Amino acid sequence: MVRDLLCPTLVGRDAEWGRLEAALDAVGDGDGVAIALLGEAGIGKSRLVSELAGAAAERGVPVLDGRAVDAPTPVPFRPLFEALAGWSRDGGPDSHPELAGIREVLAPIVPAWRPGGEPSYPVSAMELGDALLRLLTGIAGARGCVLVLEDLHWADPDTAGVLEYVVDNLAGSGVLCAVTARPEGSGDALRMMRALASRRAVTVLELQRLGGDDLAEMVRRCLRADELSENVDTMVRRFSDGLPFLVEELLASTVASGALVDGPEGWHVDGAVGPVLPQGFEELVRRRIGALSEDAASVLLAAAVLGRRFDAELLPAITGRPIGEVVAALRSGVAAQLLVVDRVDPGSFELRHALTRDALLAQLLPIERTALARKVLAALEEHEPELPGELTELAASLAEQLGDGSRAAELLLVAARRAVRRGAFSSAEPVLDRAWRLVRRDDPVWPEVGSELMAVLTETGDIDRALEVGGRLLADLPASVDAAAIHLAMARAAVAAGRTGSALASLERARVAEPAHLAAVAADADVIAADIAAEARRFEEAERLASGVLAVTDPEVDPARACHALLVLGRCARLQRQDEAAHLFDRAIAIGEAHGLHALRLRAVMDRAWFELVSFGDGQLMTAARDEAAGAGALVVAAHLDNFLAWSAIDHHAPERAVAAAERGAALARKLRLDVLQGMLLGGSIVAAAQQGDRALMERRAAEAAALPDDHANLAILEAWARAELVLPRDDLPRLHAELEAAMVLLREAPEFPIPARGLFALVSVFLDRDAEAALAELGADPAFNHAMSRAHWHYANAILLGRAGEHAEAASEVARGDSASTPLAWFQHHARRLVAEAALADGWGEPIRWLREAHLDFAGRGDEDLAASCRRLLTKAGAPVPRKASADTGVPVDLQAKGITAREVEVLELLAEAMPTREIAERLFLSHRTVERHISNIAVKVGVPGRAGVVAFAARFAASAD
Numbered sequence: 001m002v003r004d005l006l007c008p009t010l011v012g013r014d015a016e017w018g019r020l021e022a023a024l025d026a027v028g029d030g031d032g033v034a035i036a037l038l039g040e041a042g043i044g045k046s047r048l049v050s051e052l053a054g055a056a057a058e059r060g061v062p063v064l065d066g067r068a069v070d071a072p073t074p075v076p077f078r079p080l081f082e083a084l085a086g087w088s089r090d091g092g093p094d095s096h097p098e099l100a101g102i103r104e105v106l107a108p109i110v111p112a113w114r115p116g117g118e119p120s121y122p123v124s125a126m127e128l129g130d131a132l133l134r135l136l137t138g139i140a141g142a143r144g145c146v147l148v149l150e151d152l153h154w155a156d157p158d159t160a161g162v163l164e165y166v167v168d169n170l171a172g173s174g175v176l177c178a179v180t181a182r183p184e185g186s187g188d189a190l191r192m193m194r195a196l197a198s199r200r201a202v203t204v205l206e207l208q209r210l211g212g213d214d215l216a217e218m219v220r221r222c223l224r225a226d227e228l229s230e231n232v233d234t235m236v237r238r239f240s241d242g243l244p245f246l247v248e249e250l251l252a253s254t255v256a257s258g259a260l261v262d263g264p265e266g267w268h269v270d271g272a273v274g275p276v277l278p279q280g281f282e283e284l285v286r287r288r289i290g291a292l293s294e295d296a297a298s299v300l301l302a303a304a305v306l307g308r309r310f311d312a313e314l315l316p317a318i319t320g321r322p323i324g325e326v327v328a329a330l331r332s333g334v335a336a337q338l339l340v341v342d343r344v345d346p347g348s349f350e351l352r353h354a355l356t357r358d359a360l361l362a363q364l365l366p367i368e369r370t371a372l373a374r375k376v377l378a379a380l381e382e383h384e385p386e387l388p389g390e391l392t393e394l395a396a397s398l399a400e401q402l403g404d405g406s407r408a409a410e411l412l413l414v415a416a417r418r419a420v421r422r423g424a425f426s427s428a429e430p431v432l433d434r435a436w437r438l439v440r441r442d443d444p445v446w447p448e449v450g451s452e453l454m455a456v457l458t459e460t461g462d463i464d465r466a467l468e469v470g471g472r473l474l475a476d477l478p479a480s481v482d483a484a485a486i487h488l489a490m491a492r493a494a495v496a497a498g499r500t501g502s503a504l505a506s507l508e509r510a511r512v513a514e515p516a517h518l519a520a521v522a523a524d525a526d527v528i529a530a531d532i533a534a535e536a537r538r539f540e541e542a543e544r545l546a547s548g549v550l551a552v553t554d555p556e557v558d559p560a561r562a563c564h565a566l567l568v569l570g571r572c573a574r575l576q577r578q579d580e581a582a583h584l585f586d587r588a589i590a591i592g593e594a595h596g597l598h599a600l601r602l603r604a605v606m607d608r609a610w611f612e613l614v615s616f617g618d619g620q621l622m623t624a625a626r627d628e629a630a631g632a633g634a635l636v637v638a639a640h641l642d643n644f645l646a647w648s649a650i651d652h653h654a655p656e657r658a659v660a661a662a663e664r665g666a667a668l669a670r671k672l673r674l675d676v677l678q679g680m681l682l683g684g685s686i687v688a689a690a691q692q693g694d695r696a697l698m699e700r701r702a703a704e705a706a707a708l709p710d711d712h713a714n715l716a717i718l719e720a721w722a723r724a725e726l727v728l729p730r731d732d733l734p735r736l737h738a739e740l741e742a743a744m745v746l747l748r749e750a751p752e753f754p755i756p757a758r759g760l761f762a763l764v765s766v767f768l769d770r771d772a773e774a775a776l777a778e779l780g781a782d783p784a785f786n787h788a789m790s791r792a793h794w795h796y797a798n799a800i801l802l803g804r805a806g807e808h809a810e811a812a813s814e815v816a817r818g819d820s821a822s823t824p825l826a827w828f829q830h831h832a833r834r835l836v837a838e839a840a841l842a843d844g845w846g847e848p849i850r851w852l853r854e855a856h857l858d859f860a861g862r863g864d865e866d867l868a869a870s871c872r873r874l875l876t877k878a879g880a881p882v883p884r885k886a887s888a889d890t891g892v893p894v895d896l897q898a899k900g901i902t903a904r905e906v907e908v909l910e911l912l913a914e915a916m917p918t919r920e921i922a923e924r925l926f927l928s929h930r931t932v933e934r935h936i937s938n939i940a941v942k943v944g945v946p947g948r949a950g951v952v953a954f955a956a957r958f959a960a961s962a963d
Contacts, residue, residue, distance in 0.1 A: 005222045005251045006337075007244070010051060012214030013044065016205045020052050023176050023203075027144035028059070032170025034177045036193050039207030042245035042353065045180035048207075049148045052178055056146045062092070062139055067150035068189075069308055072397060073415070073431040074156035075390040076424045077109040079149045080132070080163075084110045092139065099138045105131035108422045109162075125158065125631030126624060129165025133173060136166075140174035152181040157188035158424040161631040164192045167201050177202075188426075199920040209242030218244060222251050229268040232260065245353060246284075252337055253284045256291060285359035288336050292329075295321065299329035300338060304360035305372045307394055309342060309350045317379040318372070373401040387411065392418075393431075400438060409439035413449050416456070423598035425459045426633030432456055436469070441476045447486075454489045459599045461635035461672035463497040466490075484513040484521045491528050496636050498676030500532055520558075523549050527561055530568045537752070539572040546572070559595040563588045567600070570607055574614075582611060602629050602637050606644075613644045616651055616788060616824030639668040639677055646684035650691065653827030653862075656931050658688030659697070660922070666701075679708055683718040690722035692931075693729070698722055714753060717746045721757045728831070731870040737764045756828060759793025766797040767835045776801070789832075792822035796832045799846075800839040808845035815846060827862070830855035834871060841878055849880045856883055863902055896958075899942045908935045912952050913959035 010017055016037070023033040037045045053063045066082030068074065084106065087093075093103065107114040108128065139145045149155075149163070167177055181190060183206070196202040210218060219228055219236050235254070240246040254260035254269075261270045289297050302318045303310050315326045330349060333339035338356055342348035351357045361369065377398040380391060387395050396411035412435035419428035432453040439446045450473045457466035470490040477483055487510035494503035507525045530545035546568040555562035570584035585608045592601025602625075609625040612618075626641035642665025649658035662684035669678035682705040689698035702722075705715050720743035727736045740761040747758060758779055765775035779794050795818035802811035815836060822829035834855045837848035856871035860883075875882045892906050901909075904925075911921045922932045939951050 005255060006248050007218050007222045009221060010044075010047065011218040011221060011244075012210045013048060013207070016048060016207065017051065019203065019205060020048065020178070021055065023178075024052070024055060024059070024061070024144070024146070027140065027146070027174050027176045028061070030142075030144075030172060030174045032173035032175050032177075034167040034170055034196070034202040035179075036197070036202050036204045037178065037180045037207060038183045038193075038204060039180075040182055040243070042243035043207045043209065044244040045207060046150060047244065049150065049178050049180060053146065053148060056144075056176075059143070061144045061146055062087070063146045063148060064136075064139075065148035065150070068152055068154040068156070068159070069390065070151075070154050071390065071393050073393060073412070073434055074154060074159075074427070075393060075415070076156050076158040076419050076422055076427045077162070078159065078390055079152065079155055080109050080159055081389070083147060083149065084135075085112070087139070088112070096138055099135055102131050102135045102138065106135065125161030126165050126627050129162045129169070132162060133166045133169055133175070136175045137173045142174075144174045144176065146176045146178065148178050150180045152179050152189040152193070155189035156424075157426045157633070158419075158422070158631075160188040160192040163189070164196065167196050170201075198917060199923070200914070200916065210244060210247075211242065212237070215240070215242055215247070218247055219251065222248060223262075223267050225267050227266055229266060231269040232267050235260075235269055249284045249337070253287055257287065282359040282362055285338070285356060286363060288338060289360065289363060292332050292336060295325060296329035296332040299326055300333050301360055301364060301368075302372055302376065303330075303333075303339075303349070304351065304357050305369065305376050305398075307390075308357045309348060311348050313347065314376075314379045314383055317382065318375045370402060373398045377402065387414070405438035405440060406443040406445060409435040409443065409449055410445045412438070413445060413452060416452060420452075420456065420598065421596040423602075423632045425456055425599070428456050429453075429460055429462075429633065447473060447477065451485065451489060454486075454493065455599075458489075458493040458496050459634045459636065461496075461639070461668070461674070463493050463499075463673060466493040467502075482513065482521075484510040487513060488521065488524050488528065491525075495528060495531055495535075497672070497674050498535075500536070503528065503532055519552075523552060524561060527564045527568065531564070534568050534571045542568055543572045555591050559591050560597055560600060563591045563595075563597055563600040563604070566591070567604055567607060570604075574607070574610065578611065578614075582608065598632065599634060602632065602634050605629075606637050606641055609641065610644060613648050613651075616648070619645055619648050622648060635668060635672060636674065639665045639672065639674060639681070641665075642668065643677060643680050643684065646681065646688065650684060650687050651825055653691060653825075655688045655691035656925070659685060659692060659694075659931075662688055675708055679705055679715060682708075683715050686715075686718055686722045687725060690725035691728075693726065695726065698726075714750065717743065717750060717753060717755070720746055721755055724757060724760075729864045730866045733764055733768060733835075737761070737768055737770065740764060754790075756789040756793070759790035759797075760832075763793040763797045763800075763832060763835060766800050767839060772797075772801065788821050789825055789828050792818040792825075792829065793832060794818075795821060796836050799836055803840055803843040803845045806843075808843075811840075812846050815851075826858055830858045831867065834867065834874075838874055841874065849875065849878060852878075852880075853883070861903055863904070901939065901942055905935050905939050905942075908932060909939065909951075909955040909958055912936075912955035915952075 020035065023035055026033050037048055039045050049065075053065060056063050064083040064087045066079040066084075066086065068079045088110065093099070103110070103113045106128065109132075136145050136147060149159075152159075152163075155163075163177075163179070166175075170177065179193070181193065183190070193202060193204070197204045215236060216228060216233055219232065220226065223232075236247060236250065240250050251260065259270060261268060289300060292300070299315055299319055299321065302315060306314065306318075312326065312330060315321075315330075316323050319326065321329075330339060333349075334341070338352055338360075339349050340352055342350050351360070364372070377395055380387065380395050380398075384391055392411050392415040396408045396415065399405075399408035399411060412431050416428040416431040416435065419425075419431065432449065435449045436453050439449050450469050454466045454469050454473075457463070457469065467490055470486050470493070473486050474483060477486065487506045491503045491506035491510065494500075494506060507528055510521055510525050513521075526545045527549045530542045530549065533539075533545065534542035546565045550562060550565040550569070553562045553565065566584050566588040570581045570588065572581075573584060574581035585604050588604035589601055589608065592598065592604060605625050605628065609622045612621045622641055622644045626638055626645065629635075629637035629641060642661050646658050646662035646665060649655070649661060662681050666678055666681035666685060669675075669681055682701050685701040686698050686705070689695075689701060702715075702719055720739070724736060724739035724743055727739055730736075740757055743757045744761050747753060747755075762775040762779040766772040776794065776797050779790060779797075795814045799811040799814035799818065802808075802814060815833070818832065818836075819829065822832065833851040836846070837851040837855070840846040840848040840851075852871045852875050856868050856875070859865075859868040859871065872882045892901060892903055896906065907925060908921060911924060916924070918932050918936070925932070936948055936951050939954070940947060943951070943954050945951055945954050
């Protein structure tokens with residue numbers, strides 16, 4: 001039996017423990033704190049969070065804990081499931097019945113929480129994160145709550161997405177989130193932690209190996225000794241590498257072997273015993289397992305094949321031993337410090353460290369591992385035929401070890417489909433990749449794996465691979481499988497990438513493939529053809545096809561086809577019949593939720609968010625939908641939503657946000673080879689760069705767009721509009737009119753393309769009195785007159801004409817109508833009213849002084865100095881008081897106003913004072929990295945300090961004075 005020589009206290013971790021205690025104090029006061037403990041295996045991360053859990057328990061603070069495990073393809077939400085399921089087993093729900101509704105939302109993580117046993121609908125990482133945070137906050141109450149998640153370097157991307165939301169929103173929750181991970185690698189959870197650390201949402205504590213004094217102190221405490229002999233100290237330094245875990249293992253092993261002896265003069269290494277010192281951790285475990293009986297050793301080796309954490313009830317079937325002998329073996333393993341009783345489920349056990357399992361498996365010959373793998377797989381399939389959770393992937397790994405690629409692929413397919421039902425496309429893709437590599441072409445499951453992989457690759461945006469898989473399937477498709485289904489899947493992939501020609505060719509092949517279910521294939525082909533027609537704005541054709549499909553489709557029998565048809569019909573209706581379109585999209589969302597069609601549901605959510613774009617909302621719905629799509633790995637949808645966000649920001653004349661969204665989306669579209677979408681996003685970058693006054697970026701993106709393989713007709717229009725946008729802030733109306741006139745030549749060939757250029761052309765034409773009546777009449781007859789600024793510009797232009805004609809009351813009414821139409825679009829409204837004000841001053845009507853003051857406030861606040869100066873010039877001409885340049889900067893202290901600091905630059909200073917890096921400032925303010933750097937440079941010049949370091953120091957002084 002190995003003597004208990006575990007260190008009774010923490011050593012060499014005073015600073016780290018101080019931070020954890022302070023965090024525990026903070027959550028007791030209602031604060032939210034996140035701490036990440038990073039360090040190599042054996043460094044003591046688990047010991048620290050174990051001490052934290054103990055300290056929390058002493059205070060009566062509830063602790064939920066879970067851990068990720070090493071698996072070829074991680075199980076979605078595994079560490080969160082363990083934490084929540086453990087809390088549930090401990091009676092947590094009984095003490096918090098008010099949280100029942102929140103638990104139902106978390107059913108994708110804990111299936112047992114499904115209401116009435118019904119399948120849970122797919123929810124986004126953001127929704128899950130919000131529900132988890134609300135649950136933890138409810139558990140915390142007035143005492144606080146601790147969530148411990150270990151070994152996140154093995155966590156799945158879905159856990160990372162949920163956890164990122166939780167940590168970002170911990171403020172005021174009373175929750176301490178403590179996580180551990182090894183720093184090496186590039187997994188999703190590690191990337192997430194680095195991102196959180198960069199924006200100071202999490203405190204990172206990197207654990208170092210113990211140095212000489214701390215190492216000696218730990219040995220003394222383990223041995224309960226006041227002093228150490230020199231040879232003990234030398235042995236520990238030589239073989240432990242300063243890792244606390246190895247110190248304990250080394251001491252226990254050498255004491256058990258008799259090499260380390262407690263004599264009259266204290267502990268010493270007995271040289272007479274011979275060369276018994278192990279050369280590494282594997283040797284430590286080998287000696288420890290060798291000290292057990294043969295029966296006990298065989299049980300522990302079988303347990304290692306099951307995994308680091310295992311269900312003890314499976315071991316009798318695997319080993320062929322009665323339960324009594326298995327229990328005795330497990331007891332021996334615990335005594336030998338190879339095992340611990342599982343913290344969550346007392347019926348399960350854990351190998352003491354991840355390294356312990358590796359070392360145990362290394363003791364087995366290949367033939368022994370194969371024999372054990374066969375027994376373990378048989379026991380799993382007999383006792384857990386559904387193979388819930390991570391058992392599916394364990395069984396797949398065992399089948400792979402046994403050379404049964406077909407069975408392994410079949411099991412991985414099950415795991416992937418579960419991930420897809422949860423909306424976890426990014427988790428499903430590597431699982432299916434692995435299955436595709438394992439399965440042979442003559443296996444019955446081969447077409448299923450390939451088809452599922454095609455569908456997931458389409459959602460994650462890897463269209464080329466999806467089409468490649470489809471091509472391989474068609475080349476060797478068994479006669480029993482309809483080729484039409486593969487052609488249809490390839491058509492869907494091509495549609496997602498905007499490759500219309502390829503999609504139509506695949507549809508034609510599907511129709512002539514003579515499938516067994518001809519009517520079903522025809523309906524599927526029609527709805528894809530309808531999608532293509534709608535994208536080409538052939539709405540009558542699209543509605544006819546989609547309506548025909550919906551008429552013959554029962555949503556309960558074929559929900560995917562019905563959902564797809566509803567999406568097409570909604571897109572056809574949304575320009576002219578928005579209420580009808582919203583109803584159609586809502587129906588599609590409901591069907592997607594009810595039937596676990598997460599991909600189609602996400603597309604419906606995207607289309608529903610489109611209404612926020614066209615109603616000029618603040619972008620919250622679009623941002624939430626984008627975050628959900630990106631979190632699920634639905635990158636095609638995410639890129640489309642970036643396009644929405646870019647054009648929304650352009651409509652609001654927020655060029656920095658527009659450039660950030662357009663550049664992000666264009667990079668994604670470029671990576672996914674979505675050429676049509678890339679063209680749209682590059683067009684957005686061109687216009688946003690022009691709004692920003694960045695001619696160089698505008699020209700670079702125009703050159704990139706010109707190099708795209710397909711002809712993008714609207715890009716020429718957008719480039720013309722961008723040239724007008726460059727002139728727009730300069731108050732050079734004749735030149736602006738010339739640029740708009742050039743844009744109108746192109747716009748007349750694209751009558752439904754909705755941009756403000758048409759309305760602005762009419763307004764400027766009326767103001768300059770250049771074919772005014774004709775320009776106004778053309779605008780009123782334009783099919784794109786539904787754009788808010790087109791209508792507003794029409795009213796403003798009409799007001800100028802009425803004012804000139806002496807109809808002053810009606811002119812003022814037209815301004816009010818223009819204001820009503822343009823309310824969401826403040827910049828464009830103020831720009832138009834600045835022109836109306838000049839005309840009103842000349843003709844003696846309306847409230848031009850108020851219009852100019854309001855316009856000046858907006859322009860000065862945005863830094864549009866030419867337009868602000870134009871307002872001041874007109875106010876001076878009218879004899880009205882003229883505001884000082886800096887007075888428009890709401891919230892800018894007087895001393896900073898005197899230096900010319902803008903409101904935006906104050907925001908940058910405030911974030912610099914928090915020691916926030918440039919990249920994070922850019923993300924926080926929705927700016928580009930380059931724009932933030934430009935603000936910092938401008939601040940340096942204005943306040944007279946050298947470079948960024950000087951600005952940071954100035955920001956710190958500014959923050960201190962503000963306090």
